[in-house]
Amino acid sequence: MDALIEQLKGEIIKQLNLEDLKPADIDSDAALFGGGLGLDSIDALELIVLLEKNYGIKVSNPADGKKIFQSVRTMAEYISANKK
Amino acid sequence: MEAYINGIGIVSPQKTFDTSDFLSEIVEHNSKLLNAIEPSYKEFLDPNLARRMARVIKMSIAASFVCLRDAKIEKPDAIITGTALGCLQDTEKFLLSIIENDEQFLTPTSFIQSTHNTVSAQIALQLKCMNYNFTYVHKGFSFESALLDSMMTLEEGEAKNILVGGHDEMTEKHHRVYNRIGYWKKDSAVDTMQLIHSKTPGSVGGEGAAFFILGNEKTEKSYAKLQGVEMIYKPENTKEVETKIITFLDSKGLQANDIDVVLYGINGDVRFDQLYYEIKNTLFKNSTSGYFKHLCGEYQTSGSFAMWLAAKILQTQTIPNAVLIGENKSKEIKNVLIYNTFIDSDQSVYLLSKC
Numbered sequence: 001m002d003a004l005i006e007q008l009k010g011e012i013i014k015q016l017n018l019e020d021l022k023p024a025d026i027d028s029d030a031a032l033f034g035g036g037l038g039l040d041s042i043d044a045l046e047l048i049v050l051l052e053k054n055y056g057i058k059v060s061n062p063a064d065g066k067k068i069f070q071s072v073r074t075m076a077e078y079i080s081a082n083k084k
Numbered sequence: 085m086e087a088y089i090n091g092i093g094i095v096s097p098q099k100t101f102d103t104s105d106f107l108s109e110i111v112e113h114n115s116k117l118l119n120a121i122e123p124s125y126k127e128f129l130d131p132n133l134a135r136r137m138a139r140v141i142k143m144s145i146a147a148s149f150v151c152l153r154d155a156k157i158e159k160p161d162a163i164i165t166g167t168a169l170g171c172l173q174d175t176e177k178f179l180l181s182i183i184e185n186d187e188q189f190l191t192p193t194s195f196i197q198s199t200h201n202t203v204s205a206q207i208a209l210q211l212k213c214m215n216y217n218f219t220y221v222h223k224g225f226s227f228e229s230a231l232l233d234s235m236m237t238l239e240e241g242e243a244k245n246i247l248v249g250g251h252d253e254m255t256e257k258h259h260r261v262y263n264r265i266g267y268w269k270k271d272s273a274v275d276t277m278q279l280i281h282s283k284t285p286g287s288v289g290g291e292g293a294a295f296f297i298l299g300n301e302k303t304e305k306s307y308a309k310l311q312g313v314e315m316i317y318k319p320e321n322t323k324e325v326e327t328k329i330i331t332f333l334d335s336k337g338l339q340a341n342d343i344d345v346v347l348y349g350i351n352g353d354v355r356f357d358q359l360y361y362e363i364k365n366t367l368f369k370n371s372t373s374g375y376f377k378h379l380c381g382e383y384q385t386s387g388s389f390a391m392w393l394a395a396k397i398l399q400t401q402t403i404p405n406a407v408l409i410g411e412n413k414s415k416e417i418k419n420v421l422i423y424n425t426f427i428d429s430d431q432s433v434y435l436l437s438k439c
Contacts, residue, residue: 015191016135017135017136017193018135019135020131038132042136042192042193042196045191045192046191046192046193049189049190049191052189053185053188053189
């Protein structure tokens with residue numbers, strides 16, 4: 001899980017152009033939205049595409065998004081549970 | 085129809101960002117592409133917003149904010165820009181993404197930012213300015229069209245202060261495309277300070293973002309008065325250009341001999357520079373001559389760099405040596421004419437006067 005979390009942090013930095021950040025700067029349990037990294041709705045779309053493109057996972061139910069994208073760790077857990 | 089240039093902000097391949105400086109140090113490029121010298125954007129943009137923005141958006145926001153600060157204006161009555169290439173970097177990014185991912189997994193950011201009016205929209209968003217906002221996309225007439233709209237809007241009394249700008253970025257991919265159609269020199273590197281002596285086809289690419297506050301009243305900050313802009317599309321010969329310039333000057337109550345300085349868009353391309361020399365040696369043989377594309381490179385909105393140069397010449401009453409062609413014949417500089425073309429089809433003439 002830890003390896004996946006670190007990989008995910010790198011992918012998030014790249015996908016969202018968080019140029020000033022390094023993976024170590026991101027707290028695995030910190031909120032991605034509404035604080036923490038301060039991401040917004042456009043970033044949410046970018047993260048949905050990241051899951052589909054890099055892990056083959058489609059988030060079909062929008063209501064699940066809030067749980068999945070709560071933190072890097074919840075994203076990693078969702079990927080582990082659903083990766084094809 | 086005239087307007088006062090009451091504020092300036094420019095990001096270019098020269099050190100022009102400090103409005104109080106006037107080419108005190110010339111940056112000599114040894115390349116076929118003159119990239120803009122970008123300032124630190126942290127003063128102007130929240131890093132969280134800047135991360136999504138391509139270079140041209142950041143350059144333009146920084147230049148426009150400096151311009152507004154220079155003119156001591158918080159919110160202009162209109163924002164009007166001209167660009168030929170728009171937000172090219174983002175356009176390339178999302179088109180490439182479509183190809184690489186077989187039309188799947190398209191992300192929104194680069195698409196949202198790729199439209200030509202992103203720059204003027206982003207400036208408006210940052211300023212929370214809901215006033216008239218327009219972007220002209222007409223190849224080598226883009227900035228000129230923006231100027232014309234600004235001057236007419238001022239004349240009709242619909243605005244008192246307008247933020248007008250020209251912006252274009254050159255990407256590595258687009259530079260390569262232009263290279264294939266013969267716009268640039270064949271050499272791998274070009275000493276741009278020697279561009280005027282070139283006897284070969286092709287020029288060097290450039291880019292930049294230049295913004296101005298045009299107002300209908302003179303202020304303590306006024307750099308110069310923009311008397312008018314004339315666009316000449318695909319003239320048949322030099323005689324036609326000469327006639328149009330004479331008519332343009334006549335409409336301003338001037339003759340060729342009244343022009344103290346002419347800034348030519350000479351770009352080192354042997355195929356097209358002859359146009360400039362014919363005008364220089366006939367109409368304006370008594371005027372001081374200067375040029376600017378060795379400083380900013382060739383791009384569709386390079387007229388905005390030339391307008392900055394002309395305004396600074398009029399304000400400071402000095403012509404940097406690097407700009408001069410031949411000797412400086414002018415004791416007092418009252419009128420500066422810019423004669424510029426992008427390649428050879430879109431020719432334009434601007435007249436600026438001391439105020």
